[in-house]
Amino acid sequence: MHTExxxxRVMFLxxxxxFGLDYYEVMAIKTVLEIFVDxxxxxxxGIIVESSSKVVLNWIMKPSKTLCCW
Known part of the structure; x- marks a missing residue:
C-alpha cells in the first residue's frame, strides 16, 4: 500500500x-480494503487498485462470481 x-505505507511479508500468485494478490487487496474500511x-x-492479473481484475468487478473456491 503506498501513497500517490x-x-x-504498508507491506505484506x-x-x-x-496457492498461486493470483490468490495472494486477491488476499492483499482484500486486506487493504479491510484496512481502508476500518x-x-x-x-x-480515494483508493486505486492496480493489477495485471485478469483473475484479480475479474474478482474486483464481480467478487461473488469469481472467488467461489477461495
Whole structure:
C-alpha cells in the first residue's frame, strides 16, 4: 500500500504456502480494503487498485462470481 507519491505505507511479508500468485494478490487487496474500511476512509480519500492479473481484475468487478473456491 503506498501513497500517490509512491511512499510505501504498508507491506505484506511472511511465509506463504503455495496457492498461486493470483490468490495472494486477491488476499492483499482484500486486506487493504479491510484496512481502508476500518480506518473510516470511505468517502474521505480515494483508493486505486492496480493489477495485471485478469483473475484479480475479474474478482474486483464481480467478487461473488469469481472467488467461489477461495
Amino acid at each position: 507519491s509512491g511512499v510505501i 511472511g511465509p506463504l504456502p503455495s 480506518a473510516n476512509w470511505i468517502g474521505k480519500v
